[in-house]
Amino acid sequence: MKKNKNNIIGDWLAKNGNPEIDRMVKHNLAIATKVAHILKEKGIGKSEFAEKMGKSPSEVSKWLSGTHNFTVKTIAKIEHVLGEEVIHVEKEYKYVHFYITKSKEAETPTKYSFMSGYAS
Amino acid sequence: MNGIVRLKHIADYQKVCYYSVVLDKEDEPIETADSLFENFITIHTAENLEKLNHILSWLTEIGNKYGAQNNYFRDEQYQGEAVGLPPYAMGRPPVYTEDGETTPNNLRLYCHRLNSNVVILFAGAIKTQDKAHECPNVKEHFLLANRLTNIIDQAFRDKEIIWNHNDTDIDYHEDLILYY
Numbered sequence: 001m002k003k004n005k006n007n008i009i010g011d012w013l014a015k016n017g018n019p020e021i022d023r024m025v026k027h028n029l030a031i032a033t034k035v036a037h038i039l040k041e042k043g044i045g046k047s048e049f050a051e052k053m054g055k056s057p058s059e060v061s062k063w064l065s066g067t068h069n070f071t072v073k074t075i076a077k078i079e080h081v082l083g084e085e086v087i088h089v090e091k092e093y094k095y096v097h098f099y100i101t102k103s104k105e106a107e108t109p110t111k112y113s114f115m116s117g118y119a120s
Numbered sequence: 121m122n123g124i125v126r127l128k129h130i131a132d133y134q135k136v137c138y139y140s141v142v143l144d145k146e147d148e149p150i151e152t153a154d155s156l157f158e159n160f161i162t163i164h165t166a167e168n169l170e171k172l173n174h175i176l177s178w179l180t181e182i183g184n185k186y187g188a189q190n191n192y193f194r195d196e197q198y199q200g201e202a203v204g205l206p207p208y209a210m211g212r213p214p215v216y217t218e219d220g221e222t223t224p225n226n227l228r229l230y231c232h233r234l235n236s237n238v239v240i241l242f243a244g245a246i247k248t249q250d251k252a253h254e255c256p257n258v259k260e261h262f263l264l265a266n267r268l269t270n271i272i273d274q275a276f277r278d279k280e281i282i283w284n285h286n287d288t289d290i291d292y293h294e295d296l297i298l299y300y
Contacts, residue, residue: 001127001129001290001291001292001293001294002129002150002151002294003129003132004128004129004130004131004151007130007131007132008130008131008157008158008161009130009131009138009176009179009180009183010131010180012161012165012176013173013176013177013180016165016169016173017173017176017177018170018173021170021173021174021177022173022177022180025174025177025178025181026177026181029178029181029182029185029186029192033186064191065191065192065207066178066191066192066207067206067207067225
């Protein structure tokens, strides 16, 4: 059997793809898969999860299909109900330094320097 | 028997190999003959770019990370094993983003999911009715997809198409011709 040397799907996405749609698919699938994994790990069925969330089982099925656009509010409620973090924000900006340096020469306009840093 | 069917390889990802079929072009080399899936791409690049983008991104993502699990396809079986994309859950339309707005994606691509590693991609169109076989736009594509799934399943039973040693890909003779 002959394999195609080109990736027809990849070539199309490289030429025509919208990165926003690509990211949305990645995120929705990742969230759905993670929620499904947590449910399995904790032995919680779809119906029980739907009840805890105050939603219908069909709504939960849609969430788990990976085609649902989750809002932060829904994710927060899922995290609260399951007692697990669904989204992990990798870098947390804890502080930002802001310096102002004034030039010694009176006639020279004030110079401003900006420095910032973060700790994760 | 109306015509011939040849399998064409489309793309390999870490977890899924995608194929399509070429119909009625016996004399054209398989490399240059457009498959049903390539025709689908050509038509909907012009007509439904973002909806098509959503489906192709989906194929890429499940191909790379998750495998072609059952729940990532929509179950629309009717006189055959054809399934659809994007997936569907209990009467709710799949959504994607178009021009920054959440919008139902009513573009359908019909496929034959052989297992979580191999999927045959056919064609589709904009679906306007609940039942695929009742929708004037997709009916023809859906019924053809179902016929083709039955033909491909028969080719497996006849050992014209075989699995590799760990069921992660298929193999067949380069000159394999099936009939529909």
